[in-house]
Amino acid sequence: MLTLASVAVIAATSGASRPLLTARLASLRPDAERPLPVAEAPRVVHVTARRFEYEPAEIHVAAGESVVLELESVDRRHGFSIPELHVRADVDPGTTTRLALPKAAPGIYVFACDVFCGSHHEDMAGELIVD
């Protein structure tokens, strides 16, 4: 068994000290076989923007859930803005824009287009519902 002192020597003398040290230390851990905890991958929700609507127009999210929106326009530049949560993005044709939703308290948050897009621009809105 390696001692802590020998680990220190290995770390100091090895040309690739950090990977070696990590490997040696891992072998000393009683729970070495257990996978390290990793951050949960966010759920991805695809949102399509077109004049003058979003699909889906309602996005449901559980409180505390990590969600990333993938936003794409099928016609022209639109905006995707949730003023209450202080997030927004431009949404362009041919490009997928990723927007991480901030964690929010349960409630209904309006999202809307904030890039003027024509005669019913004012109607282009939806709801983020945090359950």
Add this chain to the structure above:
Amino acid sequence: MELDRRRFLQHSALATVGAGVVFSLGLRGGALAAAHARDDGFVFAQLSDTHWGFADPKVNPEAEHTLARAIDAVNALSPRPDFVVFTGDLTHTTDDDDERRRRMARFAEIARGLRIDKVRMLPGEHDASLDGGAAFREHFGDPHYAFDHRGVHFVALDNVSDPTGQVGAAQLAWLADDLASRDAEQPIVVLAHRPLFDLAPDWDWATRDGAQVTTQLERFRNVTVFYGHIHQEHHRTIGRIAHHAATSLIFPLPAPHSVPKKAPVPWDPARPWAGLGFRTVAEAGSGERVVLAEHSLARP
């Protein structure tokens, strides 16, 4: 035109009796105002959101006659305004560039019926956001500008030619340069289409970089902003800056966040033209006070 003290007070009285609401901005003081104190003043009129080309009989079956009705009312004012300003959305938006130009030409033709020498135009997003303001410039010139009138400095800002609803860095720099040499006591009037503060961003009632405008105005003692966009009278004072929204000349919109979904208030046959109108602003030449009068197009 010269508006002496007696006639200025007459405007206030007329506003109280004939037009309904009077909104006094209170006293304006300061050394410069005192130095320039004299018995004169002036009136200007603010018309907004005419949306020429809009067609929905349930919302306004008199859409083709509403602008002319307002012009008749302005022409009947006494004392006559020194100038008229239209604070945007002169025309209703269209995807057809040729049709946009036809609407602007027709709007301009009707507006020439105003028996007022100076008529100043600002764009709204319906006029300018789909073509970057190109058609507006062809018909009405620069969408942002400044001018002085009887001691008051007017700044007209364009927060719509950029479809994201911003004034933008270039115009902010122009504004800083315009204001740089001005005395903090000089009354400043800002004209714009969108509100310069976050009235209701989820209803698109905001200017994304509006705070960068108001920050530049904070050092002035008397700043008043007149804007349109929200199709209703609205008053809010933030810090030293008073913001006043005007009614529309096509359809009213509901009060901010008063309904789940923003939509035009339908036409009421029992009260035609209710909620539609314009405003006059009486500025005392001494800079002592400003009186707003709201003029409804509806019959009393």
